[in-house]
Amino acid sequence: MKLYPIFASLSQRAVLVVGGGVVAERKVAALLEAQAQVTVNAPTLTPRLRRWARQGRIAHRADPFRENWLERVWLVVAATSDREINALVANLGELRRIFVNVVDDAALSTFHVPAVIDRAPLTIAISSGGEAPMLSRLLRERLEALLDDSLGALARLMARLRPRIRARFPASTARRAFYEGLLAGPVAQLLRQQRHDDAQAAAERALAAAPRSAGGSVVLAGAGPGDPGLLTLRALRALNEADVILHDRLVSAGVLALARRDAERIEVGKRAGGHSTSQEAIHALLLEHARAGRRVVRLKGGDPFVFGRGGEELEFLRAHAIPFEVIPGITAAVACAAFAGVPLTHRDRAQSVRFVTAHCRDSRDTLDWAALAQERQTLAIYMGVNELATLQARLLEHGRAASTPFALIENGSLPNQRVVCGVLGNLVERAVAHAAGSPALLILGEVAALAPSLAWFGAAPLGATVHALPALAARPAGDVLDAVHQAVC
Structure with a gap:
């Protein structure tokens, strides 16, 4: 179940807590911090709850729970040790469309209480949807050590300046740029040193000196093969600063989920046989948004300079005097090979690797097939799924052995990764048998024979049976490769 995160204002609003034990006490304490008007329903209370009742901080009802107590309440917490009572409270709350949290029962709850990091007015909440509360608490403990106490003071300072900042920077792009510069400057450091007046003065100076408008720019960034964990830190920062993201289909x-929530996302992908955005249209979008003062991230799968037309886009930006920078990404050949357990080079078997694209007739007709058919090298072939028959025929025609191993890797690095193994002679047959489709990368060469034995991610490779591999562990690397090659073939 996917939860919608929300911060609720409960100040002076009625909340009912059913239960009077230690767990209920913790819930009440948090609700009082939020200035809620709390009523506790329980026959007996902990000493602390009794004291709060005597002090008038909470109301206490000792008689059994009744449905009419749900009238005019905003939230309910069921914290008894009796599951039947908790279920009754949850069901009645559901009928009245009141959110109910049943402690330690995610299935009955319609809202969950997160682990909280308090840097008031800044609040950070972590939730596992009730499935793994200990994990949420562990993450909170780790974040507590990373987040300085001065963040609260920084949030209050920014709140005081906010009306003036909005007045000076009507455009959101310029306003965001000012905030980022402010946070990267001396203000935060001064607040950590408890020099609040100096921090205020530094923020005032920054506000007076900042330009009223920000110029547009483009970041050409590689998104890697798909696994968000393989995105570089610089690319992540660019995504969090972007006003507009022009992204490929792959x-x-x-x-994309790591980007700023309010960034405009525009898909400009190209696909065979389907809707595509022309390169000229992509250039026009880059120019339009950059000239409007926006920070544009042109996000490409893999690396922008490996079959990504990155060079063409930079030439266009340079010709139109648009500032740009390039953030490399992990290209598909490197990532897919790694996640399939295939070394692209090998001291004994492959002294070079070639990156090849064969997605259309124009590209395949320009390839040096005689050079590609040479042994002791690895071919990493991009966008070649629809051209497997041609690839197979041309390589065999120019002398590549039919026994050359291959690994066809679908959705490399993603949870649905599949690896189809075989040899060049049965490449098309294996691909058809396993319904291989795009996006996929073909690795062909002696090193591909290692895929069945070195596979470590996702499902086991398809189409290859490797016999007695555990017994190979103590044998020389060359012998192991020979044995795996024979098993695959």
């Missing part, structure tokens, strides 16, 4: 949802 950029994964997990990577």
